[in-house]
Amino acid sequence: MAKTAPEIVREVVGRGYEVACCGYYHRSIHQMTPAEFVEDLRRAREALERAAGVPVVGHRVAHGRVGPSDLWVLNALAREGFAYDSSLMPLFRAFREEPWRRFVHRHRSEGGEIWEFPISTIRLFGFDLPIGGGNYLRQFPPFLMRRAVASWDRRFEAPFVMYFHVWELDPSQPRITAAPLLTRIRHYRNLERYEAILSDYFARYRFIGIGEYLGLRGERRREEREERFDPLPWREEGIPVRREPASRPGLEERPGVTIVVPCYNEEQGLTYLANTLTRLEEELGGTYALHFVFVDDGSSDGTGAALERLFGGRPNHTILTHPANEGVAAAILTG
Incomplete structure (x- = not known):
């Protein structure tokens, strides 16, 4: 598009949006050698900068994601002078030995350094699952x-990193019926609902572009951003947990542990559970500040009443209720 319709790229920039690079031929990194990747990258960047009239400093791979064996891509981008990339996704157990790669971080190599903005994931049952993709x-x-x-x-x-494709906002696009079933599902399913889904997120949260977040869109914007917050307000090598106010003198400083207990039609077994948790609290309560969260997942028996009877009066116990059964994963997320 930058070569055949540069006026569209200029209009995008004119409306205040950021332009980043996704390759010239839109090929997967696994279909190119490192040398071919750099050649494609340079060609795309040159075309974009000629059309946009502004420097292009951001990148995302055209297909798929950057995994543990693909970090050469980040090394190449750093050597080429790119400021950031957003291609890494720690899917399932990838990067398990480097948990900080789930979050925004600086990738350093002999060729230089580059900011990496991984697509956000949630850890569930020991696996990282994507929650920030179109x-x-x-x-x-x-x-x-x-x-x-x-x-x-x-x-x-750490900032929540989210992306979507422009074509996902066009439910009337032509349907290629000859494509494999899985491809058709992945490409066409729920297109008609996607604008409403995005609008809901935009109403709930404030989103900005990566370049703006890093202060790369002009000196005035950079100064304004530095007054608001540091682009990296967490430990680079660690997990960026939400900061809490410092404890006042005299308050307990035991590390907090929250235990989420999904419940569905468990009325008969809750008395036994109460005894078990009481013993657990006696054994660990001196070391950890325990908090128990019970989620009644739309039970049809007397689970809710039993939870209130057994745990309702305890200060470190919380009882939540789903109006209908949503499954164990939803109950854990609620907790």
């Missing part, structure tokens, strides 16, 4: 995704 926001139940994003917002200071 296809994932369309395919997974909206109420689950909203809870996952809200959980990120509560727990972390």
Whole structure:
């Protein structure tokens, strides 16, 4: 587009949006050698800068994601002088030995350094699952995704990184029926709902571009941003948990541990559970500040009443209720 319709690129810039690079031929990094990747990158950047009239400092791979074996891509981008990339996604158990790569970080190599803005994920049962991508926001139940994003917002200071494709806002696009079934599902499912899904997120949270976040869109904007907050307000090598106010003298300083207990039609077993948790609290309460969250997942028996009877009066116990059964994953996310 930058070569055949440069006026569109100029209009995008004129409306205040950022232009970043996604390659010239839109090829997967796994279909190119490192040398071919750099050649494609330079050609795309040259075309974009000629059309946009502004420097292009951001990048995202055209297909897929950057995994543990693909970090050469970030090295190449750093050597080429790019300021940031947003291609990494720690899916499932990828980067398990480097948990900080789930969050915005500086990638350093001999060729220089570059900011990496990974697509956001949530850790569930030991696996990192995507919650910040266009296809994932369309395919997974909206109420689950909203809870996952809200959980990120509560727990972390690191920015939530989200993307979508422009074509996902066009439900009337031609349908290629000859494509494989999985491809058709991934590409076309829930297109008609996507604008409303995005509008809901835009109403709940404030989103800005990566360049603006880093203060790369002009000196005046950079000065304004430095007055507001540091682009990296967390430990680079650690997990950026949400900061809490410092404890006042005299308050307990035991590390807090929250235990979420999903419940569905568990009335008969709750007395045994209460005894078990009491013993657990006796054994660990001196070391940890325990908090128990019970989620009644739309039970049809007397689970809710039993929870109130057994745990309702305890100060470190919280009882939440789903009006209908939503499954164990949803109950855990609620907790």
